[in-house]
Amino acid sequence: MKRGVAITGMGIISAIGTNVEENMTALLFSKTGIGEISNITTRHQKDIKVGEVANTNSQIAKSLQLPENTIFSRSALLGSLAAKQALENAQIERISEYRTGLVSSTTVGGMDLTEKHYKTFQSNPETLKYLKSHPAGDSTQKIAEQLGITEFVTTISTACSSAANAIMLGARLIKAGKLDRVIVGGTDCLSKFTINGFKTLMILSNENCTPFDANRKGLNLGEAAAYLVLESEAVIKKANKKVLGYVSGYANANDAFHQTASSAEGEGAFLAMQKALKVANLQPEEIDYINAHGTATLNNDLSESVAIKRIFGDAVPDFSSTKALTGHTLAAAGAIEAVYSIVSLQEQCVFPNVNFKQPIPELNIPPAVKFQKKKVRHVMSNSFGFGGNCSSLIFSSE
Amino acid sequence: METLRQELKENIIEQLNLEDFTVDDIADDDRLFGDGLGLDSIDALELIVMLDKNYGIKLTDPKEGKEIFVSIAVLAEYIATHRTK
Amino acid sequence: MEGVIQQFYLKSSILKTSLHIQSFCSFRFNKIILNGETVVAKEKGLSFSEFSKTVYKESGIAYPKFFKMDNLSKLTFLTAEVLLKNCALPSEEKEKMALVLSNRSASLDTDRKHQLSIQSKENFYPSPAVFVYTLPNIGMGEISIRHQIKGENAFFVFKEFNAKFLMQYSEALIHNKKASHVLCGWVDIEEDAYRSFMYLVSKRGTYIHSEAIINKEYQNI
Numbered sequence: 001m002k003r004g005v006a007i008t009g010m011g012i013i014s015a016i017g018t019n020v021e022e023n024m025t026a027l028l029f030s031k032t033g034i035g036e037i038s039n040i041t042t043r044h045q046k047d048i049k050v051g052e053v054a055n056t057n058s059q060i061a062k063s064l065q066l067p068e069n070t071i072f073s074r075s076a077l078l079g080s081l082a083a084k085q086a087l088e089n090a091q092i093e094r095i096s097e098y099r100t101g102l103v104s105s106t107t108v109g110g111m112d113l114t115e116k117h118y119k120t121f122q123s124n125p126e127t128l129k130y131l132k133s134h135p136a137g138d139s140t141q142k143i144a145e146q147l148g149i150t151e152f153v154t155t156i157s158t159a160c161s162s163a164a165n166a167i168m169l170g171a172r173l174i175k176a177g178k179l180d181r182v183i184v185g186g187t188d189c190l191s192k193f194t195i196n197g198f199k200t201l202m203i204l205s206n207e208n209c210t211p212f213d214a215n216r217k218g219l220n221l222g223e224a225a226a227y228l229v230l231e232s233e234a235v236i237k238k239a240n241k242k243v244l245g246y247v248s249g250y251a252n253a254n255d256a257f258h259q260t261a262s263s264a265e266g267e268g269a270f271l272a273m274q275k276a277l278k279v280a281n282l283q284p285e286e287i288d289y290i291n292a293h294g295t296a297t298l299n300n301d302l303s304e305s306v307a308i309k310r311i312f313g314d315a316v317p318d319f320s321s322t323k324a325l326t327g328h329t330l331a332a333a334g335a336i337e338a339v340y341s342i343v344s345l346q347e348q349c350v351f352p353n354v355n356f357k358q359p360i361p362e363l364n365i366p367p368a369v370k371f372q373k374k375k376v377r378h379v380m381s382n383s384f385g386f387g388g389n390c391s392s393l394i395f396s397s398e
Numbered sequence: 399m400e401t402l403r404q405e406l407k408e409n410i411i412e413q414l415n416l417e418d419f420t421v422d423d424i425a426d427d428d429r430l431f432g433d434g435l436g437l438d439s440i441d442a443l444e445l446i447v448m449l450d451k452n453y454g455i456k457l458t459d460p461k462e463g464k465e466i467f468v469s470i471a472v473l474a475e476y477i478a479t480h481r482t483k
Numbered sequence: 484m485e486g487v488i489q490q491f492y493l494k495s496s497i498l499k500t501s502l503h504i505q506s507f508c509s510f511r512f513n514k515i516i517l518n519g520e521t522v523v524a525k526e527k528g529l530s531f532s533e534f535s536k537t538v539y540k541e542s543g544i545a546y547p548k549f550f551k552m553d554n555l556s557k558l559t560f561l562t563a564e565v566l567l568k569n570c571a572l573p574s575e576e577k578e579k580m581a582l583v584l585s586n587r588s589a590s591l592d593t594d595r596k597h598q599l600s601i602q603s604k605e606n607f608y609p610s611p612a613v614f615v616y617t618l619p620n621i622g623m624g625e626i627s628i629r630h631q632i633k634g635e636n637a638f639f640v641f642k643e644f645n646a647k648f649l650m651q652y653s654e655a656l657i658h659n660k661k662a663s664h665v666l667c668g669w670v671d672i673e674e675d676a677y678r679s680f681m682y683l684v685s686k687r688g689t690y691i692h693s694e695a696i697i698n699k700e701y702q703n704i
Contacts, residue, residue, distance in 0.1 A: 043607075115598060154641070156640075157589055157618065157619055157620065158618075158638050159620055165637060176655060193594070193598065193601070196601045197597065197611075197614035200447065200611040201443060201615070202611075251635070253634065254624065254627040254632060254633050254634065254635075254636050255627075256632060258439075259440070259615050259616075260615050385620070386618055387623055389620055389624065414612075415550040416550070417550040418547050440551075440611055447610060447611065450608065
């Protein structure tokens, strides 16, 4: 059997926990991280629900042992924390031992600092230093410095499919023999910018979101960061490393329909899943669980369900969206859901799609609603972004 | 009412960047979405912002918009009854 | 960081069968250069909005959605329009095409406009149409819709134009049979300072697909 690229470590911080174990426990007990926003003052406080990371910036900075007065955007803080955990989990001590890269994704970048200091940039030049954190690449660079990675560092920004694309690029870099080890993932913090933006698109729910439910009202935004360590076969053998799972399939396709809306036939999603299966050399019936994109917007869940039905026909595997617990974490979503997919492989279980009551009438394919233990060998994880950018990944236990 | 319709046409052309249209190209009963002016879901959201900004009308559900944004005539009628500014 | 990336590639340049470039197209300083030839040159004083509008009108394209796009998407759209018109690919080839674009400012130009719309307490009306464009990859979505391109899309953010990265990424896509053509390049805009450079990588074409040639053509405007 053609093996994928080995995953040897993972790290995560999200609304449901500050490390892999906490996230795992929350998933096993369907403990939600959705609630009222507290770290950001916004006029929308009462009419949105979010998946917020409880830790404040200074708490995270302290745990990273950052010197005082260092300027880190919240995305850079969350990202550094999760990426460091991943390295530790993979028991990597010397980065320079192998050719190591970092592929990190973000959409928010340093927007949190920019919007905080924006009004004073002209009147108080002292605050201009915060602007340096604005570009998407700044969070990546900061994480790279925290990890000591200098060989290959890049940022991907393709909306909500960003982290899935980062994982795909990392896997390819290893397959092509260009790197021995790649840290891949994404980070996005909550910001007024995204809250207001999604609010104007009228796709934010004022209640806990209900993915794949007939009466879904929209999404809950979330914040998170997660990273995986991918390592080449040669490194695994030489260091006799423990493998958590494999990235066996990956693909990206464009829906070519609308800037934000998904097509009725879910063409992009369909193509991404189809191509990922091909790369993994798997038949649809070999997929045991799908961690769906499932944002709980009217449009995504219908379009994704249509695409799933097109691929799997009458034998749709168990599927669920964990966004009901974490919120939609944008450029981190593909990475945290990759971690959850690996947990599904490790624990041999399927996570329930919480808050679900009634199936979408047009399709009548209900998601998994109960936590269940079962044989799980291959998990598909979907991430679809604005711009029609659709990605699908497959994780396998061997 | 005629003034309001005229004003709406001007605003819509301006707000939605319909550069290829003039006020005279839009009839009061032309369909705004679909075949008519070819507006899409993002345009509908822009129109909701316009209702709030210019006329003090707040819509909270995009579905409400569907019934109001049928044509200039229907929209003007709705604004005339519900405007708060 | 860039220096390091360059070094990284020097260490690992493995080339299989050579690929080609069918055409190049650049937009800068209110000029359009196609395959080394200046095909449009407008007054330097025009703003990007004025310049792009003129180019759109003169091209005779009927695509009213153009006016709704943000400036980064307009630049991406027009550059692809000129380039792909010149390449004249059949639609089934276009459908399988991959897009690999990059820039340094991501969507900063539009981010600023969105930020302006939310910073005033008294006049707080964030525009949905502006927010949609606060992602650099939306321009790729626009050209995918226009030309019905359904292949892989990736958008990278770099400090500066990185020919080697783009070259190896397209080679990998074509050699792994992910795509038969790759539309590649750089599209960057901050207010009126804009620069685009796109080229079509393919198995056949006039130019050799090499870092030196890509860099030379990028510098050509």
